[in-house]
Amino acid sequence: MLMLTACFQWIAGDFPIGWFRFPLNGMLLALWLVLVWKGHRYHPSHPLVRYFRSTQATTHSLCMMLLLITVMGLTTQETVPSDERFSLGIHHLPSTWMFAYACLHLLTALTSGFLQGWARRKTHRWRFALVHGGLCLTLYAMFWGSADNRTLMAIAHKDHPSHEAVTANGKVVHPDYDFQLNQMEITTYPNGMPQSIEASLTIDEKPAALRVGRPYPVRWDEDVYLHSYDKPRGSNSSYAVLQLVKQPWKHLMLLGMVAMMGGGLLLFVQGTERRRT
DSSP states (O other), X not given: OHHHHHXXXXXXXXXXXXXXXXXXXHHHHHHHHHHHHHHHHHOTTSHHHHHHTSHHHHHHHHHHHHHHHHHHHHSXXXXXOOOOSSOOOGGGGXXXXXXXXXXXXXXXXXXXXXXXXXXXXXXXXXXXXXXXXXXXXXXXXXXXXGGGOEEEEXXXXXXXXXXXXXXXXXXXXXXXXXXXXXXXXEEEOTXXXXXXXXXXXXXXXXXXXXXXXXXXXXXXTEEEEEEEEOTTTGGGXXXXXXXXXXXXXXXXXXXXXXXXXXXXXXXXXXXXXXXXX
């Protein structure tokens, strides 16, 4: 099947991920979950259902993902997908049909394994649900929510507010808030290397302090990161380069991670109790 998607990639070009924005991706996720559950509940003897409930499906998923990740590690990956056809998309694999199929195959195998494990497990069911269910939630958010993610680059000037940003392919867009740089504060080590980089800005008419790696939440689903500044001028920089990252599904991803941590804690506690007895 991976070869078939590679042939489709060669003919049709990259996977049209932009088509599957909310609410379409949410409806497809719900439909896909219903189909997987109905297959597990009412058609357990169907060859396709039996395949995804087997270790063979998990092995195939891991092999496909390992192959794609290896290719990604050995090649230079471009941030902007290509529109050209008659190409396998080696340099932008995350936007190809092969990668989409491998992810969907893996998620189907994991979901089928979760349903099968929950039905058969008699002890520590909630520990199993937290660990495996949390993993599924995290991967659901990463795969099904990827079409809703958006990363923009913008420049916050010191002398006037701005609300203009550009996408990875150079398209100009206008966020629904403005931003202006007030002051840059750079402290350095004795050898001249930056110790801390902080920018004081006004974002959406509110004061905001940004540090490298510590964003400002401008919306419930959007964060503003400090990306760069006028390095030769340092604290006298007249602008700051901002990264506007929108991730509407990040809370589902965080919920999955917290669930996995809770399952790991239960595994530690219950495992300790079993050894004592």
